[in-house]
Amino acid sequence: MEDGVTRSRGHAVARRTGSGLRAYTMFFALAAIWIFFQWRTVSDLYPYGLFLHPLNFANLLKQMSVTGVLAVGMLLVIVARQIDLSVGSLVGLAGGVAAMTQGYGLAASLASAIAIGVAAGALQGALAARANIPAFIVTLGGLLTWRGVILYLSKGETIPIRLPLFRSLGVSLVHPAAGLALAAIASAFVTWRSLRRRASPARLVLPPALMFLFVAHMNLQGGVPLPVLVLVVVALIGAVVTRNTTFGRYLYAIGSNPEAARLSGINIERHILGAFCFLGALTGVAAILHTGRVGSSSPDAGSLMELDAIAACVIGGTSLMGGRGTVSGALLGALIMASLDNGMSLLSVENATQYIIKGAVLVAAVGFDMAGRRRE
Amino acid sequence: MTPSGTPASSPADRAASRRPPLLEMCGISKTFPGVCALDRVAFDLFAGEVHALVGENGAGKSTLIKVLAAVYPSGTYEGEIRVDGDVRRFAEIRDAERAGIAVVHQELSLVGEMTIGENIFLGREPRRLGLIQWDALRGAAQKVLDELQLSLSPEAKVSQLGIGQQHLVEIAKALSRDARILILDEPTAALTDSEAEILFAILERLRARGAGIVYISHKLGEVFRIADRITVLRDGCVVSTDAKSALDPSRVIARMVGREVTDLFPAATRTPGEVAFEARGLFHVRRGEVLGIAGLVGAGRSELLMRLFGAQDGAEVFIDGERAGIRRPSDAIAHGIAFVTEDRKRYGLLLDQPVAMNVTLAKLALSRRFFTDADEETADAERAQRELRIKTPSVFVQAMTLSGGNQQKVVLAKWLLTNPKVLFLDEPTRGIDVGAKQEIYAEINRLAAKGLAIVLVSSELPEVLALSDRIVVLHEGRVTGEFTRAEATPEAVMACATGRVRAA
Numbered sequence: 001m002e003d004g005v006t007r008s009r010g011h012a013v014a015r016r017t018g019s020g021l022r023a024y025t026m027f028f029a030l031a032a033i034w035i036f037f038q039w040r041t042v043s044d045l046y047p048y049g050l051f052l053h054p055l056n057f058a059n060l061l062k063q064m065s066v067t068g069v070l071a072v073g074m075l076l077v078i079v080a081r082q083i084d085l086s087v088g089s090l091v092g093l094a095g096g097v098a099a100m101t102q103g104y105g106l107a108a109s110l111a112s113a114i115a116i117g118v119a120a121g122a123l124q125g126a127l128a129a130r131a132n133i134p135a136f137i138v139t140l141g142g143l144l145t146w147r148g149v150i151l152y153l154s155k156g157e158t159i160p161i162r163l164p165l166f167r168s169l170g171v172s173l174v175h176p177a178a179g180l181a182l183a184a185i186a187s188a189f190v191t192w193r194s195l196r197r198r199a200s201p202a203r204l205v206l207p208p209a210l211m212f213l214f215v216a217h218m219n220l221q222g223g224v225p226l227p228v229l230v231l232v233v234v235a236l237i238g239a240v241v242t243r244n245t246t247f248g249r250y251l252y253a254i255g256s257n258p259e260a261a262r263l264s265g266i267n268i269e270r271h272i273l274g275a276f277c278f279l280g281a282l283t284g285v286a287a288i289l290h291t292g293r294v295g296s297s298s299p300d301a302g303s304l305m306e307l308d309a310i311a312a313c314v315i316g317g318t319s320l321m322g323g324r325g326t327v328s329g330a331l332l333g334a335l336i337m338a339s340l341d342n343g344m345s346l347l348s349v350e351n352a353t354q355y356i357i358k359g360a361v362l363v364a365a366v367g368f369d370m371a372g373r374r375r376e
Numbered sequence: 377m378t379p380s381g382t383p384a385s386s387p388a389d390r391a392a393s394r395r396p397p398l399l400e401m402c403g404i405s406k407t408f409p410g411v412c413a414l415d416r417v418a419f420d421l422f423a424g425e426v427h428a429l430v431g432e433n434g435a436g437k438s439t440l441i442k443v444l445a446a447v448y449p450s451g452t453y454e455g456e457i458r459v460d461g462d463v464r465r466f467a468e469i470r471d472a473e474r475a476g477i478a479v480v481h482q483e484l485s486l487v488g489e490m491t492i493g494e495n496i497f498l499g500r501e502p503r504r505l506g507l508i509q510w511d512a513l514r515g516a517a518q519k520v521l522d523e524l525q526l527s528l529s530p531e532a533k534v535s536q537l538g539i540g541q542q543h544l545v546e547i548a549k550a551l552s553r554d555a556r557i558l559i560l561d562e563p564t565a566a567l568t569d570s571e572a573e574i575l576f577a578i579l580e581r582l583r584a585r586g587a588g589i590v591y592i593s594h595k596l597g598e599v600f601r602i603a604d605r606i607t608v609l610r611d612g613c614v615v616s617t618d619a620k621s622a623l624d625p626s627r628v629i630a631r632m633v634g635r636e637v638t639d640l641f642p643a644a645t646r647t648p649g650e651v652a653f654e655a656r657g658l659f660h661v662r663r664g665e666v667l668g669i670a671g672l673v674g675a676g677r678s679e680l681l682m683r684l685f686g687a688q689d690g691a692e693v694f695i696d697g698e699r700a701g702i703r704r705p706s707d708a709i710a711h712g713i714a715f716v717t718e719d720r721k722r723y724g725l726l727l728d729q730p731v732a733m734n735v736t737l738a739k740l741a742l743s744r745r746f747f748t749d750a751d752e753e754t755a756d757a758e759r760a761q762r763e764l765r766i767k768t769p770s771v772f773v774q775a776m777t778l779s780g781g782n783q784q785k786v787v788l789a790k791w792l793l794t795n796p797k798v799l800f801l802d803e804p805t806r807g808i809d810v811g812a813k814q815e816i817y818a819e820i821n822r823l824a825a826k827g828l829a830i831v832l833v834s835s836e837l838p839e840v841l842a843l844s845d846r847i848v849v850l851h852e853g854r855v856t857g858e859f860t861r862a863e864a865t866p867e868a869v870m871a872c873a874t875g876r877v878r879a880a
Contacts (some may be wrong), residue, residue, distance in 0.1 A: 244748055247746070252733075264705070265742060266706070
């Protein structure tokens with residue numbers, strides 16, 4: 001997780017965070033959720049609570065990685081004032097195609113999942129950007145269509161994953177020593193950057209410390225889960241795209257004021273198409289992680305995942321009106337959603353109640369955000 | 377604040393009418409982030425009176441009207457509004473309407489796809505059991521049109537009317553609410569002379585009927601013809617309120633501007649070079665030349681520039697004598713054209729993004745790079761901030777927090793960073809204060825001296841006359857006149873702009 005509220009001179013050219021206060025409130029909300037679940041999962045077996053215990057926390061993060069990967073892609077689409085409701089169905093379709101192409105080897109299977117994602121994203125992006133059909137409608141159609149396609153292709157049957165490497169993508173752990181080595185490399189890089197920007201001592205020390213703490217914690221149960229590593233890589237790519245590329249910059253410009261962006265010489269169609277393709281590729285990645293973790297592809301896999309991804313973005317401060325949102329915020333949102341899911345399951349909260357609470361949290365988070373903005 | 381007269385009624389007025397004024401606004405102050413738009417403004421209006429409100433753009437006229445019409449509800453400003461002597465606090469626009477206040481804004485608020493009748497009664501259609509009584513609506517609309525002696529059918533679609541007729545419909549809509557206080561904001565800006573005469577006749581009848589009229593206009597000739605009293609606003613303050621008989625136009629102008637008018641437009645002498653840009657059959661502009669495009673609102677000036685810039689269908693133009701096909705704005709920018717659009721909030725700015733991002737956007741798009749360079753962008757933005765004197769605490773604050781004049785400078789800075797050869801300026805000084813205006817005029821002269829070919833569209837005729845080397849006049853999308861600076865008189869240009877004369 002990268003620095004959330006960068007106040008450095010350089011990156012403020014395209015300042016993404018609304019207000020520092022807002023980002024902190026979401027951290028406090030997360031902390032409150034964690035403390036609550038930790039307290040409620042205290043038992044004879046786990047005298048300090050089960051929730052943050054390495055075994056459970058690794059599980060939570062594996063669940064979160066799928067939503068997190070989708071949320072990073074969804075962020076770019078929402079920032080450009082678009083939406084994609086089809087990613088859940090597309091996770092099902094891409095996962096199913098990957099399962100069906102296992103016979104051609106791991107590389108072909110994974111590549112086909114990502115190719116399906118990009119192709120579907122390109123089609124929907126073209127319909128939204130060039131044919132001017134609202135993205136909401138195009139991807140609502142996609143939600144139904146892709147689900148129909150996978151039901152047709154799989155004849156409604158669940159396909160088991162036989163390739164051991166494929167399964168391991170969803171479940172295996174990074175070797176403890178390798179995990180520490182990665183943490184060391186990342187720390188060195190972050191420290192170098194902080195020094196160059198003359199960051200405050202807290203900012204210099206805190207990120208590396210948290211990284212080592214995290215890896216050590218995960219090593220207690222055998223290592224950092226591989227999907228989490230994938231999410232970190234995806235998040236880094238997302239952060240670079242949003243902050244350091246013209247592609248990302250134009251998406252914010254288009255979301256802020258499409259007319260002004262167009263008159264400034266930005267090709268709106270091409271960039272919206274690009275955002276949908278980017279999300280499509282990440283949907284393929286998410287499908288691989290999800291299918292590998294479950295160990296099979298069922299025709300209803302991925303249902304409602306689009307809503308989790310959108311909710312993660314929105315809780316993390318992304319505006320559905322476009323032009324506003326950060327990768328770190330979307331990840332924070334995904335973590336909050338995953339924590340609620342996991343914690344309520346631990347407490348054996350009924351399914352019905354889980355839905356109600358998640359819905360209420362989503363609406364409350366946005367309501368809180370809007371109230372905060374009015375005060376600004 | 378009041379060198380002559382008093383902000384409230386003069387003795388003569390009080391003698392004429394012993395009743396309390398129809399409308400009284402006292403101590404109205406309104407601030408926006410970074411600007412004080414109104415500072416303890418006092419304004420009153422008697423029944424049967426036309427009270428003109430004049431001042432430069434940005435002087436606070438529109439803000440004052442918005443306070444009165446509850447576009448800014450009670451509580452968002454300081455001061456008091458009294459109607460018939462009673463203090464009124466309007467929470468929403470409808471409250472002001474119920475109190476008999478009707479505003480005809482400069483921008484039309486008609487729905488083109490609806491008929492005149494539907495527009496007049498939009499939102500308050502005669503209903504029975506929740507169903508619209510179409511016959512009653514038509515009858516009532518016909519009655520309103522008859523009262524105004526407008527020969528229009530309530531069945532006609534608004535989109536099929538000319539722009540001047542649409543304005544008259546807008547006025548009919550306001551009057552159909554039984555308004556006792558009618559506010560007209562630049563009502564004749566889009567009217568032909570004959571349409572304006574119809575309007576003046578209507579106002580005369582309304583005045584005789586005892587309505588109070590607030591009349592906002594830049595055209596002092598009109599103001600002196602129909603107003604009883606004139607209030608001058610400048611920088612959010614009332615400069616003076618006087619009976620018309622105590623004033624003459626040059627004194628009003630001096631009060632509006634706060635100094636002699638002559639130094640508003642910096643003098644410039646230059647010798648234009650080769651033709652840099654040509655749109656065949658319309659106009660051409662030379663290096664180092666300012667070409668003014670005059671015309672009434674709705675004459676198609678902005679549409680023309682939009683088309684030449686590739687923002688609508690696309691166009692074929694000649695740049696430095698060579699044919700250039702322009703299909704989209706990026707083509708135009710690549711050919712060295714820059715376009716400071718009108719309505720900066722709608723077309724120019726990313727309001728919720730930092731100033732720096734706004735300033736560097738067009739340059740980035742032109743560069744076709746993939747990675748951004750934050751240090752370079754910051755340096756570019758801060759240099760623009762210094763050179764154009766953009767008043768902002770830093771280049772990292774959101775563009776919406778800046779005042780109008782500074783926002784306009786941000787848009788200008790964005791385009792200057794693309795290093796253009798040809799600069800289109802569409803209403804570059806609309807809604808900004810006099811100081812910022814003067815800086816923009818100086819900048820235009822500086823850029824022309826540097827060899828840029830500049831096309832200037834402005835609705836303010838004095839601005840066009842003073843800044844341009846040559847002037848082209850548009851009427852209904854066609855060129856109806858062309859003048860050199862020496863030939864151009866306001867009368868000659870207006871004659872072409874209203875379509876009365878063709879002097880091409």
